[in-house]
Amino acid sequence: MLSTTFRSLQVRNYRLFATGQLVKLVGVWMMFTAQDWLVLDLSHNSPAALGMVTALQFLPVLALTLWGGRLADRYDKRKLLMIANAAFAVTAILFAVLVAAGVVVLWHVFLFAGLLGIANAIETPVRQAFVSELVELRLLPNALALSAATFNSARIGGPALAGVALATLDTGPVFLVATALAVAPIVSYARMRTADLNRSAPQAKKDARILDGLTYVRRRPDLLLPIGLMAVIGMIGFNFPVTLAALAKINFHAGPSSFGLLTTALAVGALAGALAGSARRARPGPYVVVAAALAFGLFEIAVGFAPNFAVAAVLLVPTGFFSIFLAQAANHRVQMGVDAAFRGRVMALYVLVFLGTTPIGASLAGWWGEHFGVPSSIWVAGLVSFAAAVVALGWQLRVSGDRMVLRWRPRPRLRLVTAPEAPVPQIAQRARRAEERIAA
DSSP states (O other), X not given: OXXXXXXXXXXXXXXXXHHHHHHHHHHHHHHXXXXXXXXXXXXXXXXXXXXXXXXXXXXXXXXXXXXXXXXXXXXXXXXXXXXXXXXXXXHHHHHHHHHHTTOOOHHHHHHHHHXXXXXXXXXXXXXXXXXXXXXXXGGHHXXXXXXXXXXXXXXXXXXXXXXXXXXXXXXXXXXXXXXXXXXXXXXXXHHSOGGGSOOOSOOOOTTOOHHHHXXXXXXXXXXXXXXXXXXXXXXXXXXXXXXXXXXXXXXXXXXXXXXXXXXXXXXXXXXXXXXXXXXXXXXXOHHHHHHHHHHHHHHHHHHHTOOSHHHHHHHHHHHHHHHHHHHHHHHHHHHTXXXXXXXXXXXXXXHIIIXXXXXXXXXXXXXXXXXXXXXXXXXXXXXXXXXXXXXXXXXXHHHHOOEEEEEOSSSOEEXXXXXXXXXXXXXXXXXXXXXXXXXX
């Protein structure tokens, strides 16, 4: 079981990649937790200010992510990642020094949130596409699952460490420790063996255009469903950096030592969800993505109605499980269905709709929490996510010709009746014709 779950770690380059990401992300989550506490202190507990910081962190994704995907299809991804991570580390350290010196004010936080967002906007789509160069195609689902597990392991440890550090130290030292960890990926990328990277697939043309990637996706219904669904849920449903921090401090009156525990509870479930998908060997079907979205929406609604801190923490575990299981299944469906020449641009589009919509969603969540209460901003987000999943299910049934049949006897039972699949050669011919039209 363990050898199956962690089989991608047998690849040296991937092992270096995962280690560097884990160290960096522990620091990033420590920094974000300390930043949330700092913003609430500087703004006198304003959810809107917290939403503004989160929006500024992700606003560059809207402007730069598609360009980052174009860079990924044209240039050496490993070198691009070293440059982007170096820019992130330098910016984060400058911000930490400002906080430690005790001269930080709210607009400083806004400024550096935007600068860090610029580095992330380039790094994220390149990193997503780079995973396919680290392992063989048969290991790609496992490698992506372990990347998600790495992210959520850091999301467990980072906020918990930050909570303890905030209770025992000042905010400044927490930032200094957290940002010092940001240099780890640079070392990891430098130590990789470039000869072992899987670059045998034909490279994209040097004049690869962003529009070609968008056209490619538009002609692929199997890619449109996960990308469209994650556009809605990423914008509305995944605003926990805003809502959980405000819920903990404002509604449940949590102190610094327990401030990050709600995020940790969410991450515990998310880690389990990531590991649940690590045994996946084939491309997940559309109904796996939709079912995970339905479950996520229901649990997020329940979190919004949680009466106290303990109940919210318990409910966040399954919410976290289905959040990452959904995101991972959608990611796998996109990554494993795209041609290598378009992978950078398609993954950039996925990152754009998943993370780039966060400025809109975070601002809405902060405004809603300010005017109608933080709990309602959570359950309304869950309701929108559930509704999006229902719409996605209806669309998939229509385009595929599948049917949902409800049988009452001998007991009530809902069953999926699938339409006959098109022959594989016919599907391949359609894909080739689409690519030829784009090239023309």
